Amino acid sequence: MTKKTRLEAYEALYLGGIDDNKELYEEITLDEEVKMKIFKAELDKIENKEIKEFTMKVLKEAPDYFWLFPYVGEYQEDNIDDKDNKVGGLVCHTKKVASLLDELIYLYNPNPTLHDIAMSAALIHDIFIYGKKANIEDFEVNDFHPLMVRQLIEEKELDSTIPAAIYKGIMECVENHLGRFSFNPEFEAKFGKPEFLLHQADYLAMLDLKQ
Numbered sequence: 001m002t003k004k005t006r007l008e009a010y011e012a013l014y015l016g017g018i019d020d021n022k023e024l025y026e027e028i029t030l031d032e033e034v035k036m037k038i039f040k041a042e043l044d045k046i047e048n049k050e051i052k053e054f055t056m057k058v059l060k061e062a063p064d065y066f067w068l069f070p071y072v073g074e075y076q077e078d079n080i081d082d083k084d085n086k087v088g089g090l091v092c093h094t095k096k097v098a099s100l101l102d103e104l105i106y107l108y109n110p111n112p113t114l115h116d117i118a119m120s121a122a123l124i125h126d127i128f129i130y131g132k133k134a135n136i137e138d139f140e141v142n143d144f145h146p147l148m149v150r151q152l153i154e155e156k157e158l159d160s161t162i163p164a165a166i167y168k169g170i171m172e173c174v175e176n177h178l179g180r181f182s183f184n185p186e187f188e189a190k191f192g193k194p195e196f197l198l199h200q201a202d203y204l205a206m207l208d209l210k211q
Contacts, residue, residue, distance in 0.1 A: 030067055032060050038067070038091060042098040042123055048116040051170075054162045055120040061152055062127035065134045066090055072141065090126065093205055098122040100201035108197055117166060118194040121173030124149055125198065146175045173198045 036043065036056060046052040070089035101122045105115045128148035130139040142148075150171055153159050159167045176195040 035059060035062075035067060039095070039098075039123060042095060042119065045098075045102060046116045046119050047112055048166075050162050051116045051120050051166060054158065054167075054170075055123055057158045058124045058127070058149070058153060061156060061158070062124075063133065065130060065139070066127050069130065069134065069139065072139070090129065094123060094126060096205035097125070097198070097201045100204050101198055104197045104201055105194060109194075113166070114169075114194055117169040118173055118198055121170050121194070121198055122201065124170075125174045125202070128152070146178060149174050169194070178202075 036059070039059065043052055043056065046055060067090075068088060071093040098119060101118055102115075105118045125146065128145040129141055131142040131145065132148065153171075172193070173195040176199070178199065
């Protein structure tokens with residue numbers, strides 16, 4: 001198999017256009033520049049420089065599988081977009097969530113800071129959806145994945161350059177994004193807060209509703 005170029009890898013992830021083939025996971029390699037290009041459109045919607053830089057730092061630490069694996073939502077419906085079942089499907093799902101949330105947060109409360117907090121959370125909420133490590137031969141949704149993001153951030157001290165109140169808001173969104181499907185009622189999304197909108201966006205992206 002011909003080794004994929006960085007551009008081909010980017011296009012495969014962005015478009016979800018490569019059929020699910022386990023050999024591809026060994027062929028595609030991505031550097032940080034390509035990873036940031038994949039989410040350039042979404043990152044550009046974050047106006048707060050500190051929040052944007054924080055989000056980029058976290059994305060750069062996401063496990064390799066986040067960039068390559070298909071998306072297998074625990075509650076997905078049969079009509080889910082075919083792109084999500086191919087190489088880069090998890091990235092495709094994340095982009096859908098961010099797009100939906102961008103609209104929802106604007107309708108709910110166009111406060112720029114709340115928007116940027118929610119968008120940051122949307123981009124990083126599923127980086128550990130299959131756990132700290134995952135094997136392409138056998139992977140499934142880890143119920144505790146919302147809590148693993150904070151562990152990574154604080155182990156790597158990625159929160160050192162972001163105000164505590166903003167970090168708290170992003171973590172509330174990430175850790176409560178499962179809403180009614182959370183493993184613990186303590187982590188259910190609170191109605192009227194950005195975390196509830198992230199939960200809605202995530203669920204709608206899983207359903208991938210079509211006209």
